[in-house]
Amino acid sequence: MHSPNLRRRSAFTLIELLVVIAIIAILIGLLLPAVQKVREAAARMQCQNNLKQIGLAAQNYHDSNNRMPPGGASDVAPFGTGGGYGSSWMIFLLPYIEQDNLYRQWQFNGNSGWQNSVNMNISVLSLKSYICPSSPLDVLCPGPPGVPRMGGDYVAIAGGVNLPVQGFVETRIATSSGTGCCGPGIMGAGGVMHSNSQVQITGITDGTSNTMIVSEDGNFLFTANGSRVNWRAGGPHGFAMGVGYGGSLSGGDRPFNMTTIRYAINQVRGWPNSPGDCSLGVCENTGGNTPLRSAHTGGVNAVFADGSVRFLTDSLPVETLIQLGIRDDGTVINLP
Numbered sequence: 001m002h003s004p005n006l007r008r009r010s011a012f013t014l015i016e017l018l019v020v021i022a023i024i025a026i027l028i029g030l031l032l033p034a035v036q037k038v039r040e041a042a043a044r045m046q047c048q049n050n051l052k053q054i055g056l057a058a059q060n061y062h063d064s065n066n067r068m069p070p071g072g073a074s075d076v077a078p079f080g081t082g083g084g085y086g087s088s089w090m091i092f093l094l095p096y097i098e099q100d101n102l103y104r105q106w107q108f109n110g111n112s113g114w115q116n117s118v119n120m121n122i123s124v125l126s127l128k129s130y131i132c133p134s135s136p137l138d139v140l141c142p143g144p145p146g147v148p149r150m151g152g153d154y155v156a157i158a159g160g161v162n163l164p165v166q167g168f169v170e171t172r173i174a175t176s177s178g179t180g181c182c183g184p185g186i187m188g189a190g191g192v193m194h195s196n197s198q199v200q201i202t203g204i205t206d207g208t209s210n211t212m213i214v215s216e217d218g219n220f221l222f223t224a225n226g227s228r229v230n231w232r233a234g235g236p237h238g239f240a241m242g243v244g245y246g247g248s249l250s251g252g253d254r255p256f257n258m259t260t261i262r263y264a265i266n267q268v269r270g271w272p273n274s275p276g277d278c279s280l281g282v283c284e285n286t287g288g289n290t291p292l293r294s295a296h297t298g299g300v301n302a303v304f305a306d307g308s309v310r311f312l313t314d315s316l317p318v319e320t321l322i323q324l325g326i327r328d329d330g331t332v333i334n335l336p
Contacts, residue, residue: 043133044296047216048309050129054154054214055307057096058193067200068213068305069093071156071193071258072113072242079196079242080108086242087113088234088257089156089193089214090130097129113241113256123149123240130154130239134295135218142236149238151230153218155290156258158195159188160322168329173260177279184288185281188260190326192305195243195255201305205328208305212324215302215312216294217259219266221282223273231276233257235286255288261325262289264318265300292321310335 061069073079073086080086087108094103102122110116124147126139132153143149162170172189192199192213204211220228234241234257241256262281268291271282281289292312294300299313302324312321312335323331 040134040297044301047132047134047294047296048301048311050132051154051214051301051303051309052307053097053129054093055303055305055309057093058213058303058305059307060096061093062201067198068192070197070242071158071191071195072256073196074243074245075109075112076196078198080112082109083245084111085114085244085256086111087119088240088242090127090152090154090239090257091242097127099127099129114237119240120147120149123238126150127239132216132218132294136220136295137218137230137232141230141232141234141238143238149240151232152234152239152257153216153232154214155217155233155292156193156214157191157212157325158193158197158255158258158260158288159190159327160261160325161186161188161289163319163322165319165323165329165331168331170326170329179277179279180275181278181283181285182254183278183283184254184286185279186260186262187255187288188325190328191260192327193258194260195258199327203327204305206326206331209308210324210331210333211305211327212302213305215292216296216300217290217292219268219293219295221271221291221293222269223271223276225273227274229271229274229276229284231271231282231284231286231290233259233286233288233290235284237286254286256286258288259290259292260288261292261318261322263291264314265291265312265316265321266293266314267291268293 069089069092072088075082075086130152135153140148141151176183217233276283278287281287292300303309
């Protein structure tokens with residue numbers, strides 16, 4: 001007797017195919033969070049590397065000029081000529097982040113950070129050293145009078161609000177009560193990089209490892225009605241904008257691209273509806289107390305005057321954050 005021929009199966013049944021698809025979907029679902037975590041870890045590392053470069057650039061700037069860069073400057077000596085809105089710290093650090101060619105083209109006059117026509121063409125460029133890869137914000141901001149400019153995701157620390165600690169009282173602050181445009185809130189000069197600052201390393205008596213100079217400004221804020229707003233320290237004017245007429249709180253002399261510490265890390269919700277209340281230092285155009293914030297989970301990166309980069313968690317008390325923003329309040333903070 002001959003054995004009957006056995007027919008070979010040439011394809012999956014429908015049920016088997018559905019089972020395979022279901023298994024693949026489950027595996028993808030399990031893998032996606034891991035992939036996202038790896039991606040965020042890489043982005044956070046790149047952000048830390050950006051800040052490390054900024055810290056080294058600030059130290060090299062000090063070596064060349066015997067002072068740290070200003071948080072923002074007017075076009076007056078030693079930062080420029082002719083007066084008016086000058087340039088931010090990010091412009092002064094260009095030669096030290098391998099952008100010397102751009103720096104040589106920059107003109108420190110004619111409202112260099114605002115209206116200078118040559119500079120406006122440069123400030124539209126995307127400089128990766130000033131952009132955090134985790135930030136969801138647009139690279140370009142509107143830039144009145146309608147010329148898009150790079151926003152920048154980092155902010156200089158001008159100082160902190162008055163917080164008496166162990167007998168220390170911060171007097172290097174000025175307050176504006178203006179709620180609309182041009183009322184910056186509280187502007188300090190107790191930090192390392194404030195308006196028209198020329199702080200030397202020897203003036204950082206709390207120690208360079210205990211004093212922040214730059215941190216993150218790279219996430220949305222949310223107003224009381226739930227609207228998501230892009231209110232960065234540079235406002236709609238972009239990363240190049242400095243300060244106007246000497247650094248005082250006169251009308252039109254707002255501190256761009258720097259912040260005086262007043263609020264907790266990642267305090268992003270509940271701000272007054274657009275255009276905001278500039279007396280709080282947080283508004284569309286432009287407050288001087290923008291909270292440090294990032295899209296990283298749990299905190300922000302910050303670079304200190306010694307060039308070290310640390311991750312500051314959301315749980316850090318605002319009082320401690322203020323102390324880290326002041327260069328000479330006499331306190332030594334032991335961060336984990």
